[in-house]
Amino acid sequence: MTTFSEHAVKELLAQYGSHADRVGSQRFDVNPAKFRAAGLKRTDCITYVIECLEAGFEGVGDASAKSKVRQLGQYGTKLASYLVNTKKWVGVHINPDEYHPDDGNDEHPYTSYLVRKKCKYYNIPMKYKVTNYRPTPKTDPDFQQVNPAKAEQTLDSVSYAALKLVKFGFGLSKGGLHTWLFSEGKVYEVHWDELPTSGNLYEATALNKFMWNSGAIIVPKDQVSKLATLSGLPCSGS
């Protein structure tokens, strides 16, 4: 029997591999009639997420969840909360360096602090964390900008390797400012200001090269066993 994640990944890769009929929403909205006449469909980061989740839920015959995804998908955080609270998906906090963000932004160490304390990322329940997979070196100008007394972090390649086994996940950065998909170590995203011919409308990047720093990956039930080697966050009760 085909799982939710297999259906969703099929759609993820299909769109990533072939998107000549798509255009970024910011480009589309400038002249909808022109793009419609050319047979192009509007897309952006959350639309890519919604369509892949819909394909997954449709594939496993869950029409109610499919409809809910479309309804809640307007905001990434609401969609993530629904998936965790109602569909029993699992939240994983990600942060390439928990204490020394390479952009000097308080946001990243502060989200890690909240996750350690409350097991929540923007009120989305988190069960695991995968951090320090790209520690900021001492030589970086932003090293110790936020936490001057904290030492350089050690690379955690073990947790990162475990996360790479996950076939499908829904990712958020900066509380839903950007949304994306995750599959086997890579981030798949859509850029809303690109044309189909730009070569950059859809992009795949290894998570440890992804420049958004902290965020969360919401992992479907059928993939949760891949996270078994991770230590659960103490506050999550696992």
Place this chain on the structure above:
Amino acid sequence: MFRFVATLSVAALLMACQPESKLDTAWNECEAGSEKKITAVYDYADFGPPSMSGEMLGPEYWTWQNQGGGDPSKEFDVKVVVHADNAKKLAMTHYVVDPVKEADYRYVSFMEATSFLDFNILELKELASVDGETSFPKLTAALTNLKARIQKEVCP
């Protein structure tokens, strides 16, 4: 006479170029002879990272969008209007959200703003006392400074 009319015309032209708020500031007076105003405007980022302030202020991206795009370095010039506790309507009248002009405001009362700052400053200080290495000293100082500014600049 010509010179008088010309001077008046130039003055009228200059007045027309001024933002409305500079033409009439009486609406913003709340204490005679005081620096305090009914409203004062701050940057979204003054209130700390979005993961700290988002519940009170909403997301850091434009109110009229449901996402912020795919560029991690993109910044949104969102402003926070701190207003006297009974003056939200007045603040909303003078600081209007307008997608065309990319004018985005969030409205917070004096009480909400200072309570938020008190809570988070205390939390960061407690964190520093428990784990001195994870202490966010610049953030703590920035929030403390903002609280002092609000107390000096806005009527409760």
